[in-house]
Amino acid sequence: MASSGISGYAAVNARVRVMYSALLTPQEMGRLSETPDFNSLMEQLKHTAYGPYLEQVRDRDLTPRRAAFQLRERLANAYSSIIGIVPDQTRPLLVQLYRFFEVSNLKAVLRGIVKGEHWDVVRYLLFPFGTRTVIPAEEMMTAGNIAPAVELLRSTPYYETLSYAMKRYNAEQSLFPLEVTLDLNYWRDLWKNVKQLSSLDRTQASRILGTMLDITNLMWAIRYRTYYRLSEEEVINYTLPFGYHVHDEDIRGIAAGADAAQIVQRVYPGLTQVENLTAKSGDGLSQLELQLQRRVFDQCQAAFVGDPFHVGIPLAYLLLSDLEIQDLVVLIEAKSSNIPAEKFKQYMIMKN
């Protein structure tokens, strides 16, 4: 498919809307939240669109970790299916968006190596790319050390990025520089792809992905400054100079020690209790991130209203699907650990 606009997005739009209709409704999510335990949750989920994925595994093997893995299979299929039908000029953006999970896998493998975990422990923590990934995860785990594992990435786009950080890894024996460079590189490439889109696509993608980028950048800056106590120059070097609503001055302000709560409140005036959320104690920052993710959720829902012939529709669906799975993983963890509803519900993005 080469064209964009109506002819390019007609089929994409039709297919995505059908897939969109299979997302869980707040009522369904509510019913899932009310299940008494993990097994009942799995039984209920088998009657949703996730059923076929969960039924691939025998009940006795369906551990919480494995269940989360199976749910992500559905997202992997959605990505493959949508990437295959979007117009040529939009495809690189979706491919790059999909790489988010590959970067996460890579970080998980590196952590697994450092902790000396067995492959069987790590494999179901990874996003199920199947054969579509360039990361030789199992071989990397077998390599046993970070340096030879990174060498196995030689023919992939990650090698050059990681090679700059390897000197620091060798000196500090910390994965932090490797993870930061992977993240920065990922978001830089994603933003480049957004900027290369044509007008309407660029507007839609900037709105949705720009908000995600803003949230990520903002969280980095606050975490580095408030939690890790990094210096101004380090915070600046570990963050991005661009965004949608969050500008470089905001990030530099946080880096220089300005009141993060004030900056967050100015960028997102609708947020409540921001001062508590950015405070150092407790899990305030996670709650702030959750509130901002709910904004992304609302923006994705809004993308389905109005002119449907643009990249916003597939993008919004994929992100909604991802957020839905994040909620389901919260449910899985809560039900398997017998956490009461009033506690786990505050960690869910979809309100039910």
Next chain:
Amino acid sequence: MFYPEEMTEIELVVPAKDLLAVTKALGEQAIFQQSDSSYLTGESELAQPKEWQDKASAYAALERRIQTTMQALELAEGEPSKKGFDAPVDVNSVQAVVGQLEGEARKTSEQLTNETRQVEYLEGMLRQLQPVADVDIDLSKLQGSHSLFSVLGVMPVENMERLQTSLSRIPFVFLPLHQEGKEAVVWLAGSNANSDILKRAVSSSYLNPLTLPENVKGKPSEIIASLNSQIANSKNKIRDLKNTLVSLREAHTQRLQRLLWEVRSSRMLTDAIVRYGRLKYTYLIVGWAIASKLPQLQEKLRKVSNEILIETFPIKRSEVKQNVPVALRNPKGFLPFQDLVTTYARPLYNELDPTFLIAITFPLLFGAMFGDVAHGLMLALLGVLLLSKKVKALRSLASLGGLVTICGLVATAFGFVYGSIFGIETILPALWIHPMENILTILGTAVGAGIFLLTVGFIINIFNAAMSRNWGRLIFDKNGLVGLAFYWSLLGYAAGSFISNFPIPKTALLVTAVISAFFIMFAEIFKHLVEGHRPLIEDGVGTYAIQAFFELFEALIGMLSNTLSYVRLGAFAVAHAGLSSVIFIVGSLINPGQGVVYWIIVVLGNIGLVLFEGLIVGIQTMRLEYYEFFSKFYNGGGSRFEPLTLSASDKGVN
């Protein structure tokens, strides 16, 4: 040939004593695909020690070690023994041998890797120093200065701007000295009073400072000379180590290759056993076998085990409810075309294998676009050359040889039809027409051919649906009966608008089009009705209505674009003549006297044209097959039949 091989589901109950013999027999025939039946293992057996699993892991580890040793010695894997696989090797004895060979190879190989890395490291430093080669300053003194903080190093280009931003509150000098790809050699300097800030900025921006070996001191030009000498020394060592590896390789080739295949076969055998179900005294084996070869498999199994129980369940195409593996059976000459089909998708078990259709239509479509006696023969010769594997650089393309030869010969035949040789249409008489002189006729005929092929596509889809008793798809699919009615009523309506006295009234055609459009739009509801599937609409009326509208819209656009797409058949035939004439015109312009230069241009131009246009026409033909033709009837998505073998070199069935 028209359908994949018929399959039979097979279940075996094997006494433990015959386990190895039966597994070997299954692996030797390469006609049995194993299904994982380990979940059938009884509860009491689950608690028993996992003897076979441990063995499989041990063999896998051994195989990896042998492969690593062979890689260190740059040794190919070779072929499995012609005598075949006898019995699993003893893990302990092989471990001892592998340990000894591994030790010898590893030591030399590690030294070689270290020396190679040393050369890479020194060359990296050289690259960083080259931009400052002319600077007449002792670098070690600069780095040890009391008042100046200075760093020379490499960093990602993308981080350069951010580094400067991060230092905006202090005075500094930043000079990019050299940039190559995503990497830059830079020099950063500032006051030593700010060294803490500068160090943190350097580290967080991934600026890797150049660290000179302790024995290397002086001006850049002196350091470069010293580095060059060290590189030369390391390269000498590398040469000696490579010679050592060659002698090791010559001494151990046969032994390592034999060990690798023995261990690999043992690993494959144990892997297969791990996937069996285990009961108290027997093993359960489940899988698929090619129906036509089942009797010989049964005979062989009964020979090796008197007590084996064999149950078979033939799978009828019309009753397929599960994913049956697909083994294709086409004559050898059709293999290039089969590859074209499987590149798109492997057919389903109950679906027509379109290889024979591709074998007919692909060369015809290609020939129609590339019709030229001389160019077709050149292409056919290229195909023969590829098949012969005589040119080393072209060996990887050998599998395309047959396809290229056939396409070349058909293009030659079309050359006679068009009366075209080297793109010149004045030498040979045309058996039909000269494309350049009859552009509208050839374009119209091309669209006609497209309508014919698309109609064939509709008919095959209807046939496939009938064979799989999918009545909903047969009648209501946009490529089924209503789709065909819609397509032909639109064609008829269009024809009636241009042709006076068209035999069918336009109103009748319009009514047919509207009725069939209605069925296409709401096909899902009607399919559900026929199949007894409830609810009729699954995702709400609103969503369904939007989807239904786009279904019809897509069907209409698809039919129109698919039909017009075949115009390219005629357009390329015309373009071929035009492009060819350009070569002669350019030759005449550069060398009007038609001397040597003229003929060099003509020869090279024609070779270039055959390769370039051949490639483009090949891609266009593939497009017509895949997008226009296949989309009418072909679903694909079948899974490949992967027979159990005890040697990875057995290719088995396609």
